[in-house]
Amino acid sequence: MSISVVSPVTSYLSAIKDEPTAAATYAKTDSVTRQQVATFEKDATSITSVDGLLKNYSVLQVVLGAYGLSSIANETALIKDLLTQDPTSSKSLARSSGNAAWLAFADAFKIWGQNKGSTSVSPFLADGVSDVLAQTFTATTSISASITLPSAAKTGQSYTTAPVTAYDSSSTAHQVALKWAQSTTNPLAWTVSAYDADGNAAVQANAYQVTFNPDGTMASVTDASTGDAVPPATDGTISLPLTLNIAQPDGTYASQALGLDLGTPGGTGGVTMATGNTPSTSINASQVASLTSSSGSSTTLTLPSITLGSLSGTGQTYVTAPFDPNQASDTANGVSPDNQTTLSVKWVQSTTAPSTWQAYIIDPYGSTVTSTALTTSFDSTGNLLQVNGQYTHTIPPLQAQVNGVAYTVNIQPPNVSTSALTPDTTLTNNSTVVDTASGVNIGTVVSQFEQEQYENSPDMQDDGVGNALYFTRKMSGITSLSQLMSDTTLLTVAETVSGYDPSTFGTLDYDEQVRLLKNKVDLTKLSTPKEIQQYAEQYLALLQITPQKPDKPASLMDLYGGDTSDEGIAALFGASDSSSSSSSGLYSSMF
Template identity: 35%
Template sequence: MAITNVSPVTTYITAVKDEETAAENYAKMDATTSREVTTFKEQAASITSADGLLKNYSVLQVVLGAYGLGSISGETAVIKDLLTQDPTSASSLAKKSDNATWLAFADAFQTWGQNKGSASATPFTSDMINSIVSQFEESQYENSTANQDDGIGNALYFTRKMSGVTSLPQLMSDPTLLKVVETVSGYDPDQFGALNYDQQVSMLKNKVDLTKLSTPKEIQQYAEQYLALLQINPQTPDTPATMMDLFGGDTGDQGIVALFGVDGSSSSPGDLYSGLL
């Protein structure tokens, strides 16, 4: 939680040293999070199939929250594909998406994916339950109002997740990581989001060098830069992103959503694009 009269950068530096403990303490104090964690612990181990998870709303919300997929909680067909398709297969939704978040989720339930959604034993082992609880608490902590108001939550998320990103498409598939990078690159996230996918790629590939975001120190310094820039140009916290937002908002035949056979058209804001270059 943010600390009164202390700069966001200072608060972030304090929190990032042991976010797990800070998130655990937040979860104990926040009644909703505490209740959700308790229910998850009581019910998760009894779930042995993808259908069972999809039918248990409370457990599903904790799982999705832990993997940063709360924005697709209403996309049942997508979640089912991620749970029932082998993530190592080139034809699976997770693999085709090149979405690091989707891949991590599918990999966690790979035993279901390789057996079309069921298994003789539940994947919810004690270790997995503890891991999901920890990730969920961190997610709730990062998304708390106090941490979203000044960007600390996004900075903490960026620090946790960025080490697993190895390509620009992976980065762009995660709206929170993308927002941090947009800000540090000098772009307004709202205006940048109005561009189509190809335009976004063209602009970011000259701004983002992933080889310089490969160590914890580099990632943390980048997160601190993001927070410092927000003090100069504050941003209004976003509402949860839609599934289309995960892919840059482009439904054209050149956008990444074309992988899933989605057709559509969008206007090309050339004036805005030229102005940002």
């Protein structure tokens, strides 16, 4: 018969004060745990699919252990079903099973479940990185503008907004921006056009003329294509009809209506013009550059120096504002927006080499453009370093053919910002978040895995302390008896405290198990940390009375707390360590 120097209750109370630290210390001394953690930390961020996870044994062991699922490590089909089905669906295995551990596991990797088991980025995230991987939004039906255009002191001015995201019915994001062009003859008249700032021609060609009052308030709006007035809506605001043309998997296009809210005619909100009394700081500066004609030529164009994005950004694009090289003649001849030639230069950041950007010419409204391309790369200060792989600041012109006409675009050296760019808020959408898919923090997974290894180590399992620690960690997330019964460790603790032998209780019919436990386990009395801890202590006390490992029976020293402290079993139920009490008496005091 062994004699314990420290009672299980004392060990438990000591461990729960800072279990992560105790577990981390254990992990450093256990070679298997240490090696698996090292492999996980090295490989995790490179895993972007369920198949990739299943092929990496060490990473899989750490992940399953972190979620208390080490027992299913060899059940590949089960793991795959849990991670490739959307856990928000009532038909998914994780949700329909009623297994709390399965559902927690599937929810953690929801990004895979909602994308057929594979994503372009890893769900494993390092500390300091936002845990939001993806969000689902309601379809955008309205974009609101809050803009102060330049005053009527000049003519022929222009202004382009930064883009705003518009979501289609599939929650796919489309970038929409506005280009404003002031009349060269009437300083109070501006033409506004919305365009696809991703350069994918998702926004149907459009143009509206907005006329302002001398006090800067909006007076009226007409459709530039038809000349028809755009009347105010029932709430008094002017909403310009726009259309998103969304490519479908079968090659067809679906249309989605958008309203561009400019504000109320005569009102001071929405879109206004600056007046002589408007502070210069209140006048919006153009957010996107545009091509310009060179030396009066309509086919030789220039792109001024621009800031494409930031060094820290990823997946960035920059599309210059639509430019009609034949604007003067198109206006004079009444050419509709649908038939005008518009050109933009599209810059796309490389996904594999973030300091490299490629540029080419497009028509943001979808006309076919045959264009040359060039690549630029930037140094750590954001300045131009290479052009087409050569160390030079000389950028060759881009050449393009559109409708049989050749165009040349001379490009001034661009740059990228060394700091994150401040987002522009002149445009806002009315979409709301429907669902958020978060990533899995690597540090959290490691900590949970180390705790699982610590709790299942021989020293912790011999006297039940490991199970008690696990129960304390997990029980707060249990809301039903079926969830508790789906977790082997939680069920073992509940069976023991309820007075049943787990080795025989498991042979009963499931319905009979439910009937018996329903009368013993009151989840309303396991809703606070204190109640959960007391329950775990009762479990340890009962193991001292009736050990569940017959080869290691409890001694009297074990029973009363071998360290002669007040933390022994007698103290747990109100008796001092000097009290004399039988096992049956102590058992009775618990129920």
